[in-house]
Amino acid sequence: MTNNTILIIGAGLSGSLLALRLAKKGYNIEVRESRKDLRIADISAGKSINLAFSDRGIKALTSAGIIDKVMPICIPMKGRLIHDIKGNTFFSAYSGRGDKHINSISRGDLNAILMDEAEKYPNLKILFENECKKVNLKKNIAHFYNHKTNKKEQVKARIIFGADGAGSALRKSMFKQREVLFSFSQQWLKHGYKELSFPAAKNGGFLTEKNALHIWPRGTYMLIALPNLDGSFTVTLFLPHNDGKYSFKSLNTTKKITNFFKEQFPDALELMPNLITEFQENPVGNLGTIKCSPYTYKGKTLLIGDAAHAVVPFYGQGMNASFEDVTVLFKYIDLYPDNWKKIFSEYEKERKKDTDAIGDLAVENFYEMRDHVANPLFKIKRELERKLEQKYPDTYFSKYSMVTFNDSIPYSQAMIKGNAQDKAFLNLIEDKKIDESTEISKLLEKINSETQRIIADDKTAHLQ
Amino acid sequence: MTNNTILIIGAGLSGSLLALRLAKKGYNIEVRESRKDLRIADISAGKSINLAFSDRGIKALTSAGIIDKVMPICIPMKGRLIHDIKGNTFFSAYSGRGDKHINSISRGDLNAILMDEAEKYPNLKILFENECKKVNLKKNIAHFYNHKTNKKEQVKARIIFGADGAGSALRKSMFKQREVLFSFSQQWLKHGYKELSFPAAKNGGFLTEKNALHIWPRGTYMLIALPNLDGSFTVTLFLPHNDGKYSFKSLNTTKKITNFFKEQFPDALELMPNLITEFQENPVGNLGTIKCSPYTYKGKTLLIGDAAHAVVPFYGQGMNASFEDVTVLFKYIDLYPDNWKKIFSEYEKERKKDTDAIGDLAVENFYEMRDHVANPLFKIKRELERKLEQKYPDTYFSKYSMVTFNDSIPYSQAMIKGNAQDKAFLNLIEDKKIDESTEISKLLEKINSETQRIIADDKTAHLQ
Structure with missing residues (x-):
């Protein structure tokens, strides 16, 4: 790559969108992604399979000119369908306005569209299985390990974006190298999550209401379900790791798992023929909030998306916030062409307080959802x-x-x-x-x- | 050491007090301190020379039976003496009650007393120049580098306390080893600090009011002075690292330094014959707040004092909070003898919210002190x-x-x-x-x- 190239670490949702928009502006873009190409290999393990896609995300993809490619894979959810412990349901619209809804969307399918659209630009390339190990901030060199060749590679770039998610190597480099006073926070909930599923109906339809986000709120634990295009639902159980009567630690036999669902989520259990297998095979995920500052090292690097601000999923805004980062960033890219130092400092000045806020809102909503019940x-x-x-x-x-x-x-x-x-x-x-x-x-x-x-x-x- | 020994990393203020009280209870105590013995060598560099000692600290040293040794080195400060830009002063008592005051105390002298008193117990020893590099949590082994012998040493202990300050090796091990979900936050202010001084009067007296904490509040920067027993004052300048008209970055010539003091702190400047030398030779310190959780790894280790909760100095509570940790800890040591898992979990349940609060109060007070002016x-x-x-x-x-x-x-x-x-x-x-x-x-x-x-x-x- 030439020394004038912009390097983006990570071809996830925000990395791909950012790459596409920068390529559209005419920059030479190289994206390096640690995992395999998800359009070829199944790499979903541990990652949330579907997400809530709403107005802020829609606005960002509209600006990128690709919203028409994305809307066809959306399933509108007009409100929450709340399931009580007896299996009765109660529909609560997302707003008193009839026309407002959020969308269930497959993370993988959306990411694939973003990569396909990005790769249409000849001045952009995506390299897979290139894992960033660290970024030397002073020299502006990113160090990669290429899992195809099993070799180390160094990349010097004009600008390096860290779109490498919650475990960002660029962010860790800023933390460790102490070249700036780096404020950083990671806060874990005592709850974890596990993904389960409802299969599609035999005719390919949906076994329960399609156009809703299903919730089984039970105080200290909760089950949710979002529809997928193939008629299945992705079901997520939120439960304490260790504390209380029911926890991921305590549910350690098939009998305890079945009894827990029978007692707490009887109507969901009826739709879960694979519960035991899924429960025992799928990993328990952690729920954390990450905040940091500064986002930039001297106008040469920028953290964006989850790398800068991972949030818990309880406001359905994680992806939308990351997409909105790109919207805000381009406001300053347009205002101060090529003046990256100014772009990045103005971006952070506007954006930091908003990403902090969505992090806090998401945690507050976790507690509020529990309180709602009682x-x-x-x-x-x-x-x-x-x-x-x-x-x-x-x-x-x-x-x-x-x-x-x-x-x-x-x-x-x-x-x-x-x-x-x-x-x-x-x-x-x-x-x-x-x-x-x-x-x-x-x-x-x-x-x-x-x-x-x-x-x-x-x-x-x-x-x- | 025997496998039944309690290891304390750090012989600073909280480490020494904790060691003394545990030794008094009859435990075998080994304290390992990274620096030289401050009773022999001058190791003050970069550390705040005097501190505000108040009721919570006094209570802790009273419980330890050593308050009578400490009071003689205290200088009462009955209120703030506020200096305006023209050199006029205004006294603001710390409380409407006539009898309330805080104390200026030398960190080094106090630490020396604590170590002297601790070493009176035959079941306690302090080893110096033993720098903790990490703690293997699963094995409960602390790794040290002995700067006298230039050799590595490993110490296995029944219980390991991390009283090793804001840069705690135990805390870093908990962060890095990921054996628990470790919530962690470090937040830096954009201000730094530099220590300066007023010398004593020629007769050994004080050149300005002895029994007050002097403040020159100026909005975005501030000077304070606390009295020392020898008639001198330790003066601290709080100033932005980089931003604004005056910053540590911008004050880079003798002329600029002198003009800044002449304009902003004229009455202080008259008492500072060594201003230029001190300003140019003394380091700029950072002001950070550290919070974390859990404080313990499975009842085998405990973070205490600054290692668990470093705070900015604007409430004068850093040392007092660390001493109060020991008071609270001993409540549970007395309640649940030798049941360290229970002691540590009950301690954290009570203490975490209070140490979080003093961290927040101290930052809020920084902004409030600036606002007070205008x-x-x-x-x-x-x-x-x-x-x-x-x-x-x-x-x-x-x-x-x-x-x-x-x-x-x-x-x-x-x-x-x-x-x-x-x-x-x-x-x-x-x-x-x-x-x-x-x-x-x-x-x-x-x-x-x-x-x-x-x-x-x-x-x-x-x-x-």
């Missing part, structure tokens, strides 16, 4: 919010709507306003100042004024 | 709080008083109540519901009820 205030709140969104589709937005369906509101603002709004709801309900009988325009007025008061009070107290 | 609400608040503490010495406590003078209130509770109280003050002042003319009992009532409301609202919103 807390009567949450139930009233959800019903009142649904009414407000239905009546005022253009002016009232729940926190979930702001995060998921309003890509013009940055995550950090959605968090501040959304949390204040939630706090207003819960306290006004508890103080009996609003309830199901409150006249709707009165309700909106009370929520809005209380939300504004909360935000203003926090500001005065320098909490924002 | 913000009129803060000035009114400070005056009103002083009045309340004077009038109600047994019932009203500012956040600073709760943290500093109330060792019965855990840091986490002091933070929740103190932040709510501060928020109440600032908002009631801004909303013109209280001011200097408010009758004092009315003031107390308003602050208390508003504080309670804020805490209750946060609780309902699940923010606590």
Whole structure:
């Protein structure tokens, strides 16, 4: 490669999208990916098979000009279908607006489209089985191990992007080499996850409702299911690693596994002929949040996507946030052509607070989802919010709507306003100042004024 | 050493105190310290020379039976003496109570006392120049490099304590070996610090007020001075590493240094004959907060003091928090004799939230100290709080008083109540519901009820 080439470490979702957009701009792009080409080999092990794809992601792929290739592989999910312990279901729309939905999409299929589209540019190439071991920051040289040739390779590039995911080699190099004061945080939940499945119906159809995200919330554990194009569902169990009556540690016999599902998820169990095999063979994944700063080393490298900000999956925003990184980055690439130092510093100045926010929102939502089950205030709140969104589709937005369906509101603002709004709801309900009988325009007025008061009070107290 | 010995890595402040108390209990204790014996060699380089010693620290040394050895080397500081840009001073007592103060103490002298007292126990020994390189967690073996013999040594122990400071080898081993899901965070401020000094007067007295902590607050930078027993003051400059008009990077000529002090700290400059030499020779230190979890690996190791929770110095609580670790630990050592797994898990369950809180409080105070200068609400608040503490010495406590003078209130509770109280003050002042003319009992009532409301609202919103 020439010394003027841009190197992207990682051909995952954000690496491929970034590569495509940079190639479109005319840059010479080399992408090096540690794994085999997923269009040829099955490399799904341990990775989430399907993901929630929503407005921020759609906007990014629209800007890249490839949204038409992607929409056909989407399955709309219009809301949560909540399954209680007796197998009764209750549908909760994602917003009071009828037209809003998120999409279930296969990570592998989407990644394949992104790579196919990227490779259409002659000034872009993707090399597989090239594992980045470290990046020498001072020399701007990336060190790879080529698993095909079993040889080490060094790559010097003008600009190096670390799109190499939560275990990013570039990020680890920034941590270890101590060339900058590198702030870093990794926070693990005490819960892990395991992927299971519902098979397709014999006719290729779906064994349960197709256009919903299914949830079996049970307090300290939870099962979810997302539809796949082939009629199957990917089912994910979230459960403590070690603590409590039921944990991945304690469910260590076929009998205990079966009894647990029989007791907690009876209607799901009926759709899981392969439960025991899958449970025993599939790995337990960890759930972590990663934050760091700076994202750049002196304008020569940039961390992007999960490499910069891995988040837990409870807001369905991981992939969307990574795609939005590319949207924000290109705003500055267009503003300051070729001035990478300026591009990267302006990018981080805008983006860091938003990626921090989605990391926090996702963890908060994990706890909130558990509380939703037991807390009567949450139930009233959800019903009142649904009414407000239905009546005022253009002016009232729940926190979930702001995060998921309003890509013009940055995550950090959605968090501040959304949390204040939630706090207003819960306290006004508890103080009996609003309830199901409150006249709707009165309700909106009370929520809005209380939300504004909360935000203003926090500001005065320098909490924002 | 026998296999029943307890190994403590680090003979700093918390390591020495922990060693002493465990030896007193009858355990065989071996302490290995990476540096030379500070009672013989000068090893102060880069370390803060004097520290603020207050109630939580005093309680811990009282429990250890050595407070009488320590009080004679303390210099009481009754409040902040604030120096404005013209050299005018303004005294702000630490509490409205006349009798409350914190103490300036030499880190080295205090450490020497702790080691002297510890070494009185025949079942305790301290080995110097033994640098811990890593701890093999699964085998419970600590690897040392002996700088006297230039040889590697391995130490297997029943229990290994990591009291090896912010750069802890034990903590790094927990991070790297991935035997547990290790949550970890290091956060750097964009400010650094440099230590300077005022010499003693020729007669051995003090060139400025002895019994105060001197502060020259200037918004984005700040100078402080603490008295030493020999009549000198240790002066610390806090300044951005790189950003803004004045930074450690920009002050790169004698002229710029002198002009900066002349303009910003004219009265201090008069007391600094060695400013230029000190400024050019002394290193710039970094200001970081470290948090982690778990503190223990399976009940066989424990991180304690800065190794578990390094904090920035802006609350004067770093040493006091580390000493309080020992107080809390011994509560459980007494409750569950020799059941180290239980001791360590109960200790962490209680302690983690409090050490997290003091880390956050210290960073918040950094920003608050900068705001104090410019913000009129803060000035009114400070005056009103002083009045309340004077009038109600047994019932009203500012956040600073709760943290500093109330060792019965855990840091986490002091933070929740103190932040709510501060928020109440600032908002009631801004909303013109209280001011200097408010009758004092009315003031107390308003602050208390508003504080309670804020805490209750946060609780309902699940923010606590």
